[in-house]
Amino acid sequence: MSTALDTDVRPEDRFISAFEVNHGQALNGVNASIAQQREDAIERFSQLGIPDNSLEAWKYTDISKTIDRPYTLSLAAEGPSVAPSDIEPFTIDAMDAHRVVLVNGHVDESLSDIGDLPAGVVVSSLAQAGETHPDVVEAHYGQYADAEDEALTALNTAFVQDGAFVYVPSGTIVEKPIFFLHITAGDEPLFLQPRHLFVVEDGAIAKIVEAQHALTDAQTFTNTVSEAFVGERANLKHYLFQDEGTSASQVHTRAGTQKDNSVYSTNTITFSGEVVRNNATIEADGSFCESNLYGLCIGKDEMHVDNHTQMDHVQPDCNSNELYKHVLNDESTAVFNGKVLVTRGSQRIDAYQQNDTIVLTDDANIYTKPELEIYADDVVCSHGATTGQVDEEGVFYLRSRGLSERRAHILMLQAFTDEVVSEYKIDPLRDYIAEKIRQRFASYFA
Amino acid sequence: MALLEINNLHVGVEDEDIKILNGVDLTLDTGDMHAIMGPNGSGKSTLASVLAGREEYEVLEGDIHYDGEDLLELEPEERAEEGVFLAFQYPVELPGVSMTNFLKESVNSVREARGQEELSSAEFLQQMRERADMLGLDADLTKRSVNEGFSGGEKKRNEIFQLAMLEPRLAILDETDSGLDIDALQSVANGVNKLRDGDRGFLVITHYERILQYIVPDRVHVMMDGQIARSGDKELAQQLEEHGYEWIRDEVAAAAA
Structure with a gap:
């Protein structure tokens, strides 16, 4: 089932009426609190509206223009059929992994090869997890991403249907990477809203790899929200490789929270895309946390890539390292906005941020901005940005x-x-x- | 035929009205070691740069023949392939470029151009170990990025190490001795002497006479104001050490008057 979005009306209203028409289609019924969150989220989305560049956080990326296209809002319960040969270029066979293939946000079991997982570890679709592990889903779902102030997170929440799910229980080590291969397929100009949840409990260790590719030349827009929980002494490495091609745009919002003595590392490489906006937020909600935010954009043609990061230090004795790099060719544009927040009382924080760009042509552009908000007095925060040629x-x-x-x-x-x-x-x-x-x-x- | 023959070379800086070399003449035969000395700003390093093919310099007049060939027609990488090597005065740090990969690619591109087979990984690693040993270079340096975090002495030693790996026919050492302590100076000089096997020519550019105590030159040239003002044997270097350069300037001025 799908709903064509009518472009004669205000884009917000298209989503709101689609929400009303498809009321029962999403991750409903599973649990009452999610159903209530959806109702609240569409209300909030309606109030916030789609961000345009009158907002400081969207100054250099006018996503409203990219959203205002006649997309088909996909609400099908599963993705179209994709042949194994279609995804062959993307499967990275040399990497021995627990592989899950999602087509348009839905797990395709025939293409997946999860293999044997350690006892208690769950790698599945979010919809399935809602049935098999409602307690885990309820404890973490919607807790870290901000559906209150972020319009696109609210929109995703309102339409939440399915996505990827990982649960690594306390003390468990998953040696092989868990690999989610996200495929966009179909002839229609799709508007997709996958929702992922990764829960790595106390003392657990995991590596999650995500790769995004498209099998269609149609204009698509993917509004992803992904939440991660990293428990005490846990270690999560989270890699994202974005290569959806020239007709795919996306807003990818990742919100992670981590507890005492944990290590959370994210690394996002953007290799292609039309307009790509990544919001990566980490909250170090525990002492002695290490947080690593890495990113790279290889821009060409008219690619527009905007990385907004937010590192929230809300507890003392933590360190964070942030490094984003860009190589921009042709008329590509990159935006980097790195916010570091150190709250009052979060002493002895060591936060490092660096953004380096190589611009290969006169027509490529980089907008870089550090944003440090520090309310504690015993901290070391540094930032730097360089732009130059080879x-x-x-x-x-x-x-x-x-x-x-x-x-x-x-x-x-x-x-x-x-x-x-x-x-x-x-x-x-x-x-x-x-x-x-x-x-x-x-x-x-x- | 001379290995290197420089005739009436005039050089300026591209896009600027600055002239640095004003008619340099110099001939170097295979097996020879020549030193070029001179005060700061006399054009020594410019000459080295022009020989290596640095593009910001513009040859206004004159020519350079290397092994009978017009050197100025060749791109920098072609000069390397033909056997010209410049030991940089300021070796460049290349973070992210591993020494081993860089050297392997460099050695094999030069070998290919000379009609030699590519070295296998094992052969290459063995050669690298041998040459590093020969120069007293810490083998751990070859596991790092090119020159990154190297001390001044390590960088200069690394230049001589690359010289040993690439086996050029013409080696130009641009102030390889400056800034070195006595241990590093001796090990650089030892390395050069080991490579001085009669099959190559050396042009040693230096500010000081001290390296010439270890690397004994066949000829010493004094460069002043973009010209070779005087040439002589190794005794000339000793005279410069004792009396400085001004007496040569005075003599040249007197001769011109």
Whole structure:
């Protein structure tokens, strides 16, 4: 079932009327609190409206224009049929993983290969988890993402239907990566709203890999909300590789919270997309937390990529490291806004933020802004931003050792991105991404 | 045929009305070690840069023949392939570029150009170990990014290490001795002497006479105001150490008057 959005009316009203028409279609019935959250969320969405660039947080990315297109709001209970050969280029077979393929936000079991999981670990669709593990879902769902102030999170919440789910119980180690391969398929211009929930309890260790690809050239918009809980002494590495092609736009909102002595690392690489807005928020809600936020954007053509990060230090004795890099070619645009909040009483925080950009053409643009809000007095917070070209002195050095000018440029760009790519602590995944990046750079100097 | 023949070389800076070299003549034969000395700003490093193919310099007049070939026609990487090597005065740090990968690519591109087979990984690693040993270079440095976090001495030693790996026919050392302590100076000089096997020519650019106590040159040239003002044997270096450069300037001025 789907609903075409009527473009004659205000875009907000299209979603609101679609909500009313499809009232019973979503993750309802499973649990009364989710149904109530949906009602509240559409109300909140209606009040907030779709953000435009009159809002400071959306100054350089006018998402309202991208949303205001005649998308089909997909409310089907499952995705279209996709052949294994269609997803072959994306499966990263060298990576031994618990693989789950989602098509348009729905798990496709025939394409998935979850394999054997340690006892108690759950890797499934969110809809299924609502039935099998209602207590876990209820305890964490909707707790970390902000549906109160973020219109697109409210919109996702109102239409919540399905998505990815991971539950790693206390003390459990999942050695192999859990790999979610998100596929957008179908001929229609789709508006998708997957919703993911990752729960890693006290002392548990897991690596979650997400990759986004599209099998369609139709214009699509994906409004993802993803929530993560990282318990005491737990360690979660969370990697996201975005490569949906030139006709796909998305807002990807990730909200994670972590408890005492835990480590939470995220790393987002944006390789393609039309308009991509990533909101990554981490709340270090415990002492002695380590938080790592890494990101890389390889922009070309007219790609527009906006990374908004928010690091909330609300407890003392934590450290956070943030590094986002961009390599921008053609007329691509990147936005980086890194907010660090240290609340009163959150002493002895060590927060580091860096954003570095290489601009390859006169028409590429970078807007970078650190935003530090510090209410404690015993903290070390640093930030830096650089923008420049490839270091020609380095290129000459390499050429004087026999490397061609082309090879020298590729190597210099690879070296620049390596600082982020090398943080992918899964060798076959890192090699796969590094090779894709190398090929992209090679294409620039053909 | 001379290995390197520089005739009446005039060089300026691209887009700027600055002239740095004003008619340099110099001939170097295979097996020879020549030193170029001179005060700051006399054009020594510019000459090295022009030989390596740095693009911000513009040759206004004159020519350079390397092994009979017009060197100025070649791209920097072609010069490397043909056997020209510049040890940089300021070696460049390349974070993210591993020493091993960089050197392997460099060695193999030069070997390919010379019609030699690519080295296998095992052969390459063995050669790398041998040459690092020979120069007293800490083998751990080869596991790091190129020059990143290297001390000044390590960077200069790394240049000589690359020289040893690439086996050039013409090696230009641009102030490789400056800033070195005596241990580093000796190990750099030892490395150069080991590579001085009669099959290559060396052009050692230096500010000080002290390195020439370890690397004994066949000829010493004094560069002043973009010209070779005087040439002589190794005794000339000793005279410069004792009396400075001004007496040469005075003599040149007197001769011109």
